[in-house]
Amino acid sequence: MSRKVAITGMGILSAIGKNVIENYQSILNGNHGLSKPEILSTRHKNLSVGEIKLTNDELAESIGLPKKHTFTRAALLGVLALKECVQNAKIHDFSNIGFVNGTSVGGMDMTERFYREYENDKTNRRFIQAQHPGFTTEQIASFFGINGYVSTISTACSSAANAIMMGARMIASGQLDRVIVGGTDCLSKFTLNGFNSLLIYSESNPKPFDRDRNGLNLGEAAAYLVLEAKDTIKDKPILGYVAGYGNANDAFHQTASSDNGEGAYLAMQKALRSANLNSYKIDYINAHGTATQNNDLSESKALLRTFKEIPSFSSTKGFTGHTLAAAGGIEAVFSLLALKNQQLLPNLNFKNAIEETKLYPVTTVKDAKIEYVLSNSFGFGGNCTSLIFSKNGL
Structure with missing residues (x-):
């Protein structure tokens, strides 16, 4: 069922x-x-x-x-x-x-x-x-x-x-x-x-x-x-849908992500499969993006492995700080706001791309057509989770 x-x-x-x-x-x-x-x-x-x-x-x-x-x-x-x-x-x-x-x-x-x-x-x-x-x-x-x-x-x-x-x-x-x-x-x-x-x-x-x-x-x-x-549901507005989800653990290190982003890559792959989506259907990514040397490089490599063309992405942790266990909930709300208002959310304090990956996040609020948002949350011990939210449940 x-x-x-x-x-x-x-x-x-x-x-x-x-x-x-x-x-x-x-x-x-x-x-x-x-x-x-x-x-x-x-x-x-x-x-x-x-x-x-x-x-x-x-x-x-x-x-x-x-x-x-x-x-x-x-x-x-x-x-x-x-x-x-x-x-x-x-x-x-x-x-x-x-x-x-x-x-x-x-x-x-x-x-x-x-x-x-x-x-x-x-x-x-x-x-x-x-x-x-x-x-x-x-x-x-x-x-x-x-x-x-x-x-x-x-x-x-x-x-x-x-x-x-x-x-x-x-x-x-x-x-x-x-x-x-x-x-x-x-x-x-x-x-x-x-x-x-x-x-x-x-x-x-x-x-x-x-x-x-x-x-x-x-x-x-x-x-x-x-x-x-x-x-x-009867006579109640729907804010969006949970279209897909995936969890993976590469067990690389207690407090560090793997160099090639294996756990993040596997979590995103599982989320896409559970949503029955091709990667090009993702319109915006709310990245984990902690601003540490290890995480951002590892996540960037995982994104490059997952997407032939990188969708618009950003980390919203520059607004709230890293809220640890609450981060996935906070960023789920932000993802739904992106869907509701058809807007890409900004990545604060960005100036220069990481040399190894050359990825550029969204830095200002931008209007965009968004049907699917991918939200990443990666924990210590390699516990990586990706969620996909959709606007219309297609």
């Missing part, structure tokens, strides 16, 4: 906006959300991050939580993005809906904050369980009363993309009629220190696919889609 997977709702919260409209306006105006950390407590005040300028208390108050709640920052961001998503999809009854959530940081921001105090102070021991990524998912699900199929995916930076793929597969196979998919991650000391220790963190804003790129900037965000079986 195979059914068309329609998208009926989307919601997003990132450093460039509190909702879909604000994010879109920031992209149109070329306004990035990178700044020095103010909410995150860190000694690395020189490193720019894509930070949402709301404290945990402000986030909790906005959704009406009591003071002694157990919601972590990732869960708080997730609730706000999901609220917009389900309102957009006109969903009020959560009794028959699945939820697949991607996260890597999960509640680590709270466990790292209090772990030195746990032994002698019981006050915040309620957050110990937040170390497990699934706890964040359960918090979000409980807020909305989602008690059917609930699952967590934690595959580093491809987590939300894999959540979308899993939800789409469950609908296509008839296991679910409706499912919320996406991901959430917040900034934490662990991730900021970790990427900085790998010497791939830039002290300036990122330059995806540029010859002189010198590293990424982390961000925090949450984004979700509502997926529904096309044959069950």
Whole structure:
């Protein structure tokens, strides 16, 4: 059994906006959300991050939580993005809906904050369980009363993309009629220190696919889609379709992509096959594009292996920072905005092409005829995922 997977709702919260409209306006105006950390407590005040300028208390108050709640920052961001998503999809009854959530940081921001105090102070021991990524998912699900199929995916930076793929597969196979998919991650000391220790963190804003790129900037965000079986939808606008998906792992290195982009190439090939598409049908690629030396060269080589003529492409991480597990969800929303508005989205801070590959991303918002968008999300350990979104479900 195979059914068309329609998208009926989307919601997003990132450093460039509190909702879909604000994010879109920031992209149109070329306004990035990178700044020095103010909410995150860190000694690395020189490193720019894509930070949402709301404290945990402000986030909790906005959704009406009591003071002694157990919601972590990732869960708080997730609730706000999901609220917009389900309102957009006109969903009020959560009794028959699945939820697949991607996260890597999960509640680590709270466990790292209090772990030195746990032994002698019981006050915040309620957050110990937040170390497990699934706890964040359960918090979000409980807020909305989602008690059917609930699952967590934690595959580093491809987590939300894999959540979308899993939800789409469950609908296509008839296991679910409706499912919320996406991901959430917040900034934490662990991730900021970790990427900085790998010497791939830039002290300036990122330059995806540029010859002189010198590293990424982390961000925090949450984004979700509502997926529904096309044959069950009545009197509801459809934002687009999940036309194809593919996941591959070349197991090349724990934190680096293979030199020839094998994992990325295999993921794109699988996505094209599942969509029954030739590569020339892709009109725009929202690339993973982290602005690290390794990733951008590897992804560029994978694109050259996949496409005889490279479609218009860009990385939108210059706007939000690299939002880790949420990236696939964030960039799914951006891909749908590209489809809806028939516009190519810009790659910020690009000046010179990588010498080995000579690829030039889109650098300004451009009108274009777009039917299919390919979105790439590649995680540590070689976990690579590609999604294909279509405007009309052809």
